[in-house]
Amino acid sequence: MNIAMNEQVSEQKKRIHPHKFTLWVGLASVIMMFAGLTSAYIVKRSAASWITIEFPRAFWYSTVVMLASSLTMQMALRDFKQRDMAKYRRLLTYTALLGVLFIVLQFVGFSKLWKSGTTFEGSGEGQFLYIIAGLHILHVLGGVVALLIMFLKAFSAKKKNYDAIPVEVMSTYWHFVDVLWIYLFVFFLTMA
């Protein structure tokens, strides 16, 4: 029976871990949500009374911050796998801080835009940006919360955790919100 069990385990090891797989399906679902919004944007773009905006510089800075946070996340994953826990915790902190900084910069951009006269009135590029980038912020915020939980777990003295799966799931999600923002940013810049 032990041999049968081992066979079963090894057969299952070839497959992708269910939690990772669930994440990918979940990401597909998030992609559909943003695809719905960006296709609504494309439809509206050809309508009369479409108003475009000038992008505040803050959005360029936030893009750089987002890219940097992906880098620190990847380094955190590497350090976790090498059991360098002090560095892992530090890099997790950096990632979370960069995530917060990204959100702050997005709001700086929003307020610049708002002050320049683009409010919720109407349905042009600006209004779509508020909503689409706002929803993206919520996804980043979810990631920051998850990072904090992982950070606290990494301090737990009772449980030594060697399972890299949660960290891998975390990093995949973080890279996803990064790539999602790049896509959205390029989309807004090119589809004005």
Next chain:
Amino acid sequence: MSNEAILHGSEVSTHEAHHDGHGEHHHHETFISKYVFSMDHKMIAKQFLITGIIWAILGGLMSVLFRLQLGFPDATFPWLENILGHWAKGGKIQPEFYYALVTMHGTVLVFFVLTAGLSGTFANFLIPLQIGARDMASPFMNMLSYWFFFMSSVVMVSSLFIQTGPASGGWTSYPPLSALGDASLGSKTGMDLWLISMALFVVSSLLGGLNYISTILNMRTKGMSMTRLPLTIWALFFTAVLGVLSFPVLLSGFILLLFDRHAGTSFYLSDIFLASTQKALPNEGGSAILYQHLFWFLGHPEVYIILLPAMGMVSEVMSTNARKPIFGYMAMVGSIFAITILAFLVWAHHMFVTGLNPFLGSFFVLLTLLIAVPSAIKVFNWLTTLWRGNIRFTPAMLFAIGFVSLFISGGLTGIWLGNSSLDIHLHDTYFVIAHFHIVMGVASFFGMFCGVYHWFPKMYGRYLNNTMGYIHFWITIVGAYLIFWPMHYEGLAGMPRRYLDYSGWASFNQFGGLNHFISIVSMIVFAVQLLFVFNFFYSIFKGRRVKTENPWGSNTLEWTTPIHPGHGNWVGEIPEVHRWAYDYGKDGREFISQTEPISANESEHH
């Protein structure tokens, strides 16, 4: 990752926690952890089912109330005022309340009963049991899925009790009615609660769907290849795929709607003069058609989210009770797949008369009519499965056969409605009502009943009462046809839906008698559903006990578990699978379980 590790959580991965493969757990369970915040997929399934039953009673009761108005437009019912207060002033249902009733009836039945109640129940119950898994990939997410559904239900129910009443702009909630609080009573707080409730519902169904997909793809037992899966699992799999990819788009549509309602954006609004406030609105540049695109991009897949689980269960129950292999297994799988793909490509057939470009419309006609092909394949396969079978007419089997009958009747009128030119006449008439109630509403209910009668013994270890089952079946099927068949004629005559009173119209008051008749039948059918509900709850406690593990002589894995399976489903190891699920009547044997190895002088079904 092994099933055991999923169940125990993967906190401890330093030593592989495989003692001697005991799957049955005896960890201490309190009332709360067993019945309320349960993580056992079987208990969650029952929670979905019973919540769904409560919703079905409410939603059905709403239809009885508005049929009362439609069938007896001149009569007054003083007792209605006692129950409903100012909504039924003088014993007559008020127009605003009539709209609220039809809106809530649609919302409740489509989402809360036939989506959550149907796939929530059977995906949870059958997926782990039939693929040979101890539980879902993430039991915790599964529990969350139910509780989001519960919260969504609470919000929706609470909207029934507020002063301005629940949402009343139709289950599709088209703007501008849904976007402007001043447009009608139901556009006020009721609409907000509707949107909040639906947003929670989307979260619930995403959490559920993610779990179903990843469980089916990752947690099958040894030997359970995808082509050995029972058709129920295939159907539930594609249902989950549909939900995961289309519900988020609905959420996008709702978010834009919320901003239009409360933040002053104009995504859906343009050039509006409001009669109630005598004011011209500043909104410019929006388009209500945009909402319709976003809504129907979910809305159409939604009808298959409702129908596919029913199809899967019907295939399984039919093969089991015809004592014959399902005819054309791969064709069945292929046609479910084709329906899933096409479901995403036909949404604009709901919008033929909205000013959609007729050239674009012709593509949607073609794609819509293409759905007839996989549908016909499925019907053909069901009929050939029945052909010369040793049919056991259990209540479940009757409902399965009834499903096929309804699916044919309702499907054929779909070919009419799929034509954009015919739709000019038929759009928003009773013909549409008749079509979708038969093919989606009643047919899916039949699939659900078929599943409940068939798997009740596995759920509760007792049988449902057969006599009540037969009465339930015959009155329901005859009643369903008597209610909805005449509506086709009303629709062909051009009788529009959503009207409170037709008696003032010379063209439609000829149908007065017919409406009267439909209303009476619908009350009888509703009463019979209460008989089913009685049967259900009575049998949980007093039904005839199940004495054997496999009462239907079925091949699938759920019947290899104990009569009352614990959390973990199998005592000892999960059985290994050696063959497909449909070896009935093979080599002179009535049935051969999936767990039985292929013998030396036997060839495997391919």
